[in-house]
Amino acid sequence: MRRRLIVASRPLHGLGNRVRLVLSGQVLALAEDREFAYYWPVGRGFGARLTDLWEYRASLPAAVDVALRAVAPFRDPATLLADPAAKDLPIWHLRSGSALPLPPGVGPWYESFADLPLRPALADAVRSLHAREFGSAPYVGVMVRAHQNAHDLTKLHSPLSWYVGRMRELVAEHGDLRFYLSCDTAEAEGELRRLFPGSVSLPKTGGYNTRQAIVEAVTDTYLLASSSHILGPHHSSFPELAHLLTLRQVPLETSVGESYAEVRPQLALSIATDPVTPRHRTPVGV
Template sequence: MSRSDPVLVAVTGRYHGLGNRMRVVLGARSLAEHEGRSFAYVWPTGRDFGARLDELWAFDAPRWSEARSRALAAVSPYRDGSLVWLDDEALRERVWQIRTPHALTLPQGATDWTAALRELEPVPEIRERIAALAAASDSRPYLGVMIRAHTIAHDATLRESPVEWYLDRIGEIRAARPDLGLYVAADTDAAFERVAERYPDCAGQTGKGPYNSRSALRAAVADLYLLAGSCHLLGPHYSSFPELARHLSDDAIALETSTSAPGTRFEAQGLGSGPAPGDDTAARA
């Protein structure tokens, strides 16, 4: 990237979670390719988010510092993801900075960010973890369960998606399909242990490390691929994380929450069988 090249910079926030960051960065990169611009991104790390993007997936785009982005904002102000600002005047500007936690409204012909997500390759350490988790599971189709129980979670998530809801729904689904395995991705060990106490055959990871630390985020990416290999997904209300897993499956699995439409419920899916651990999703990782 030369100083004269037109460039698009995706700016993620310090407090944005993994789902918010990935849909902005990948959507902005797609827009840059569509518009013939170079691409860079801002990905803050620190106590609130401990891993760089290239510590999770192979990703070689230039990373800008927050300081560089803020300094440039005086002449290249932050834009939103609606792209309503993209007019003839904007097309003549050398630098676009898009700062948003939401998916971009991409023009027709641009690659959808979810397709770009499926093309990414996790870093070797995470690929090895995915393979080990898949190998440790049996070959049954399984129910994927993602629990957000950490106190840092949004109030609406904690209120609408208590652990008790998951315990009850797992019981109802297994009453109809006792042959299903169970993979649980929880953001606290305590939540995982509550499920394991009721359903001792469940698989999953514990000891991930402090919330949003590098070790916890690497474990979370492995969880994403195991959840994507499930035949049905139970997830928390108001969280983008399980949406990432669904998109990794190419939307082949339904995501059910405590507040989602009746059509997302397991009973509405025809009681079909999804891929088993180690099938296409894990193999692609």
């Protein structure tokens, strides 16, 4: 039997945690010449399958995940590649909320993510909103996490006031600049739309982490990635997905960390040739 690599998400892992784990697992399996499979739990804490969002192979059933734990306990991804005894194990069974370590010389997992085909209905929704609201005009993507379930560090370091101040700076630099808003509460979205008329957002109809809400979040991800610049919350993996869809071409700015500076460079405006493949970009004016 060929050796296998299987990754398993926790039921309460968010979209960013799950995508990083599955696609880095796929890359690691290919590098180690192992068959790849994954477990993507769906329930009250997270309502959408990976196959509801992108064209991809199906998850292992829950019963298989339970059986695997008995015959192949989870191993520590941080030490796996350096453990000579692990090389010949028939099953690598891994669980993590982060991307898995990869061997030297292996390309980053997010290259596979940038190539992952959206489900047709989502692709149509992204293209339709982008064409209707922005067309060939550049804009800034703004992702706000204000929900009570947001991490404490996010709520502490990325209050709505930080976004308002930074957006006002950008408007002062580019008077006709518009914003695409991805907010996890109606209150935050309403306040930003009041302060910045002309801002665009996707109407949200799904409850928190329901299937519909996650479908809407993926649509938001591609519209954020199709912007020229992303403002995102500290300590959140969601806006990083948009950044990585562009193969890091579109900056992700947060209120904390390497992306933040008191003196900021001039905004470099670009547009996505197709918002479903935002890694393909054209500088404005070229």
